[in-house]
Amino acid sequence: MRPSQAIKICIRKSFIFSGRSSRSEFWWFFPVGIAFAITATWGLLPIIISLNWYTKYVFAFFLLIPVWAAGSRRLQDTGEDGKDIFFSAVIFFGIPMISMLGVTALSAANIFIAIIVFGFLYLPIIGITIFLAFMFLGPTIGQLLVPSERSSNKFGPNPNEGC
Template identity: 35%
Template sequence: MTFQESILVCFSKYADFTGRASRSEYWWFFLFVFLASLGTSMVHEVLGGLFALATLVPSIAVTARRLHDTNRSGWWQLIYFVPVIGWIVMLVFLTQDSKSESAWTQA
């Protein structure tokens, strides 16, 4: 999946927490959000905050779909609230290869 395709898919599935997201889809979207947040924050702090708010739901949704692709529930995102360890665990989960078909796959 290319950079542009990833952004289009993630915004078209704005609040879709079902299904699966490939590793490339997740990481391209992550790169887009990171770079755009950095750019908008450099222009104006309020603009950066508005962009972060606008991309919050799609970011949570694509992370849930990425976790489904590794055969985990999207609720694993709550581990982010555990300082340091939670972030490390999520990084490991999000970088793993896709697993075989699971209950998260829609027919």
């Protein structure tokens, strides 16, 4: 599959989480989708520049839906549950959100409260979040790399059969 075909298909199926996507379809679209979400969220759209950090994350969440849809279909192509792709949300949103909350706590007026929040709440939460993210995201990325199931599976026909 050519890159232009893959991008067109994934854009057309932006909000479709059912069915299957071939490996080439997903991997041609993935860098384009991520680059677009990051670029649009963090600087190129003048409207977004003046918004708060949490509003930017909400905007990025909506821009990443097509990437998650393609990833969900790709996992289903390998026979796995497509919902596992949402573990990536921990990396993209959980860790930065917790980090910003930690910075907000450290900039509090009372330094004693900030130290308690940072030491007893923030550090263990960020550690657990990173551990869980890598524990779940590693196998998911590995599953995105394996070839398609050769025949039809419970998610639909093999997308490579028409090629």
